[in-house]
Amino acid sequence: MTTNTLSPAHNIFAAVRPALLLGLFCFIASLFCLALMAIDNHLSPIWYASAIMTAVIFRRRGQQMTLLLLACMVGTLCANLAVFGPRWPLFSFVFINSLQSLLGGYLLRILLKPKTALDSLSSWWKMVVAASLLAPLASGIMALCWAHFSGGAPSLRFFSTWVLSEVIGTLALLPLCLLWQPRYLRLQARQGQFMVTLITLAASLLLCFVALRFLPWPFTFVMVILFWVAVRLPRLDAFLVFFANVSLISLLLALHLIDLRAVSLAFTLTAPWLPLLLILIPSHIMTMVMHAFREEKKHIRASEEINRRLMERITLANEAGGIGVWEWDVIRNEMNWDRRMFAIYELAPSVEPTYPFWLSRLLPEDRPLAQEAVRRALEDNIPFSLECRINTRHGLRYIRTQAESLRNADGQIARLLGINQDITELRLLTEALYREKEQMLITLDAIGEAVISTDEEMRVTFMNPVAEEMSGWTQEQAAGKPLGDILRITHGVYGPQIENILRCALPGVVTDPDSDLVLHNAAGEHFAVEYSLTPLKTQSGKNIGNVMVMQDVSESREMLKRLHYSASHDTLTRLPNRASFEHQLKRLLLSASERQQQHVLAFIDLDRFKAVNDSAGHAAGDALLIEVAELMRHRLRSNDFLARLGGDEFGLLLTDCEMNAARQVVQSIVTAINDYRFLWESKLHRIGASAGLTSVNRDNCQSSEVLAQADLACYHAKHNGRGQLSVYETRLQRAPQAELSPEEQARIIDTPPRWQAWAVSTPNKTQSANFHLLQPRLINAQGHETDVADFRATLQDETLRLMLDQRLIESFFALYAPGIARKGLNVVLPLAVESQLNTAWQKTLFSHLDASTLRDDSLIISLETRMLLQHSEALHSVLLRLRQQGCRILLRDFGRNLEAFEQIPHEQIDFIQLAPDLTANVHFNLMDEMLVSIIQGQAQRLHITTVAGPVDLSMTLATLAGIGIDAAWGEAVNGCEPLSILLENGFFAIK
Missing domain, CATH: 3.30.70.270 (Reverse transcriptase/Diguanylate cyclase domain)
Incomplete structure (x- = not known):
């Protein structure tokens, strides 16, 4: 007997293989979507990755879901890196896509059953609302907020493109992912359906290509083709064909192979992919309807064959429309109801319906109307039509009754043949639409912007109260008047008037605030304004008017x-x-x-x-x-x-x-x-x-x-x-100062430096020091102290500069490091970036670190920001090794270049020290205060501690504390003292 046991490596591969395949699929799908950015180079106009991750979250649980989701994210990120290169905003977009997928997937878990995800049109609508509408809108808002807080310039076009791409991608791919089964292709091949699907797929792609390239109204032909696919193929096969055709159409749009010249310019620029929704949604609905039809057909085939065709039509009509059929023999006073009639009135089939019994089921106040409608139908030959109400176990229901008169051979009315339809939902929907219209009008009255609606000839049809106040016209006075007659807009308060509002701001484009548009109303007041004009179009594309939204920006312009x-x-x-x-x-x-x-x-x-x-x-x-x-x-x-x-x-x-x-x-x-x-x-x-x-x-x-x-x-x-x-x-002209000889420079370098220490504290807690900034000072031949940075700048010989850095390191570790370790202080040691690039000097530094008794996190290495950015690649390995030694990294002299946040290796940086010119006037210079606030926000987002100084005034310290700066140093915090004296003081010395 033999035992076949799989090796652990094989088991691991079997578990990881689905994740690898799904990650590869996400990579290919994302790469395809990113390649479609020919029309709109800001965002991909169609996005498939979110649909894949949403299906993973819906269909999988536990560790398997985490592994598959991680593979999808890695595949998507790799596609972005392949197209755009290493840029940190890509991680934000992938993270937002993941949040959208989590929201959509968990909503689908609540609304749908895993085994019958898309078994009806109702479940399809739930999928559309949850995963294709709510989740994309949420992710679009997140992306808009992220663009705003990251210093970008978010716009309505950015938001609409984001949401539209997610909606199209989800509608195109998510149904296919929800219905896909692992052995589906094998089952299709066994049933002989595989070749039919392939032939239909090839035919639809060819026909769609021909229609889009050579036929007028191409999307109408595409919709007809997809309807044919929905009728011909089963549900999953149809969704597969839809996905392939959407990908083909999007590719043709990106390559500008589809002629959109007949479409308006605004539509072509803002939403050229919108026709994909107009062909996807009807095709999906037709597919679901056909699926329901096929399921119903299977049910009907189980009944008696002799009544199959008749019962199929009746059942479909009754179930789909909620219609009950009745017949009343007036001569014999006999009434017949079908099954749907008994269901509408909640009666048992054994009850014998009669005209008096039917009247008794109506509400008392509706009976006279019913009797009058019957009388007119029998005596005046007027078609019988009535809306009445009945009480049921589910509450009040609205019933629509219609009938036609049938005469006998003598010309007398012998029968009434009619239908009853439960229109409760339609009636409630009508009332809801009316309420929504009222709420819309109330909302327009309450919002802070002026809203003006016009017809296609730019005549005013509606104005909200804000528009009335800003223009000085009431809605009754302005109704029917040209928009240019009631709005007088000029460039500046005393500038020329705008003759054509449409030329000043194209539809859908907000005017530039620098143009300084001013609205003058009928009362002589004026407002600084921005406005946008948006066309109103029917589904067929006909323009029926415009909506103008105007905002009073007087305060914001004054602030600018x-x-x-x-x-x-x-x-x-x-x-x-x-x-x-x-x-x-x-x-x-x-x-x-x-x-x-x-x-x-x-x-x-x-x-x-x-x-x-x-x-x-x-x-x-x-x-x-x-x-x-x-x-x-x-x-x-x-x-x-x-x-x-x-x-x-x-x-x-x-x-x-x-x-x-x-x-x-x-x-x-x-x-x-x-x-x-x-x-x-x-x-x-x-x-x-x-x-x-x-x-x-x-x-x-x-x-x-x-x-x-x-x-x-x-x-x-x-x-x-x-x-x-x-x-x-x-x-x-001043006589040039005598330069020091190399021997004199070497003599100064050999003289032991004096180390000073500045206490660094939280701005509102200056009694305690978080750590100390160390500043070495050199002693010249006259006994005067010299700043190390100034002296180093005079050294022309690289050997002398390395000797200086070597001397400073030896002085620190030999004379002061033991005392710092004994007192448990945290100190910042300034180093020159140029020395860090020297291999021999690196060995010296790390040998001192290895031999030192300093605690792992007590030493903070300070490097100049500008030099680090110039040599970031060469210093990468040095920074990694310093962090492995337990050292933390501080960047000093961080200036006004905000792009440095994208260039520094922020995962290796613990502190940034602001340049002195940034904080010197921050207590009275608004621009400096705003810039420091932006730097603090960016650093907080990257989990980097901010240090400011030197701070000499208490009002400067208070301003920095209000901004949220983490630490400060200077005379206003705690004065400077020699490092030797600091180490000699007692452990609990208080200044």
Whole structure:
């Protein structure tokens, strides 16, 4: 006897094989869908992957479902990567598709039975509503929200394309996935149906291709072809053919092989794939109806063969339409009812129906109407038609009764032959539609936008109250008038009027807010507006009117103006800021170069301002700057440009001005500031001003050059005693500083550095330190401290730079690492990226880490953001090894480049330290505050901790805390102290 036992590897392959096949199918389907983006290059116009994952969730349970779903997601993601390359938004789209599939799959679990998923038209409708409507709408909203929060510019077209692609893909593929069985092809081949299906599939594809390419009204012919398929093939075979034809049609649309010139341009641009819905839905319904027909036919065949044809028609008519047939012999007063009549009136078949009995079943208030209808039918020969009500076990029912009179040979009415139909659902639907219409009108009255409906000739047919208020016209006054007569829209408040509203904003396109459209109403008021015009079309494509939605954007436009002002002006003094100054300087340099104009640039620096700021406080300093700015502004010409460059420094551009005239203007400003007395809290303060001037002409039109000349002239004025002005001359050039020799540089490197530590704390909890930022300082030959970054920039020899980094690492690990480990501190160690690229230096660093007693997570490595982005690939393995050693990574000097979030390896980054210029003015600069808020939101989404500093003012710290910055450092948090003193303090020392 032998035993055939499968190996564990074979068992694993048997379990994983379905997932691999399904993942491959998802990859091919997604790749096909992504290839269809020829018409709309933002999103795929048809999407199959969500339908596959929805079917997996509906049909599978437990670990098998998880494995199959993961395979589908991997296949979809691989297809996206193959088309678009590695981009992190692809993960978001795949995740949203997965959420949509989870929602659709679990809704199908609630609504449908697994073994009879699509056994009726009702179950098909449940599938359409749950998986093809609700789930795509939910995913479309999620995608719209994601695009908004990720910094994109979401639109209605993005949302409609997303939802439409999911709806079409789900309708095309989900029924096939729900009905598919593993041995279906083998069963079809055994029953001889396989060849029929293949022939029908080939014929339908060929006919559809011919219709779409060469026949007029091609989608009408396609619908006829698919109807033929629905009638000819069983349910699953028909859905398979539909899927193949939809894929073919979408391919032809993407390749522009279908002529859509007869369709409106707006339709071609926004929804060229919409005809797929118009052919899919009727074809599906026909298939389900034919399936129900075939099932009913099988049931009828089991009855007696002699009555088969007659009973088939009667049963189908009664069951499908809910119709009961009755006959009344008036002469003999005999009445016959069919089975459906007894069911409608909830009577047993043994009851003998009569005319009085029928009247007794009606509600008392409906009996007189019934008797009058019978009398007119018998006496006046008027067709019998009546709507009446009856009471049943299920409540009140509405019955429609119709009959025709049949005469005998003598011409007398002998019989009435009629039908009864339960129209309760139709009546309730009519009432519901009426209620929905009322709710729609109430909603239109309640929404905040103005809504105006017009006919096809742009005459007003409806206005909601907001439209009445904004236009100054009531609906009764505006009814029938051209839209242009009641809406006066101009470019700007005093600009020209728009002659044609349709030309200003194409249907379905919202106007650009920069166009500054203003609506003037009949009462003389005006509103900043945006509007859209959407055509109303019938199913046949006929335009029956337009809907205009108009929004009052006065507040948002005012906010944009304030933001623009904040970006170009200093918040404190209301003068233009440095950015505006540099822009104006570029314009003057261009005019000096091209038109040979003469201008003057002046730097004005306040003297003794720091003394006022230190003695009287920052509030006094701010008030002094405001008063000085106003004092200077009154002494300028109309075309002069004064800006605050920062702190107590001001820049002045004198346009089209000779140097002598400029000297007089600047001298008057300097004299006025020197004579100015500032009174604060009963104490008098005296300041002064020093100014430097330089010419801007065709021989001197380089921005960096004129700025350096003005700065040098201002320095010379201060050096000569302050309170005066100086004009740039060549002799003022500073003598270049003597460069250090390599021996002197090496001597400084060999001198042990001094390490300083800044405590980093949560902004609202500055009493405790989360960790410490370390800053090494070098000692030069005169005993003065030198910043390491500045000294490193002077080193031309790469060997000296590596020696410097080597010395800093050895000093840290030999002198301070044991004390840090003993006290259990968390510290940030700054390293140069250039050294990280050196293999020998890497070995040195990791040998120190291996030998150190520091706790795994106590050391945070700080790297410069700009250098990391330049060498991200080369540093990938170094970062991985550092994290394996337990080190955390901090990126310092993270600036205004938000695209860095997409470029940094965020899964390996724990902290980002904002650049100092981002936080210096965040407490009064709205643009900086908004940018820091965006960075904080992006970092929080990526689970990265944000660090800001140096923070010297308490108001800056409060602003950062309000934004949600995780940690801060600086004088306002906790001062700097030598690392040696920090390690010597007691464990519980409190500052």
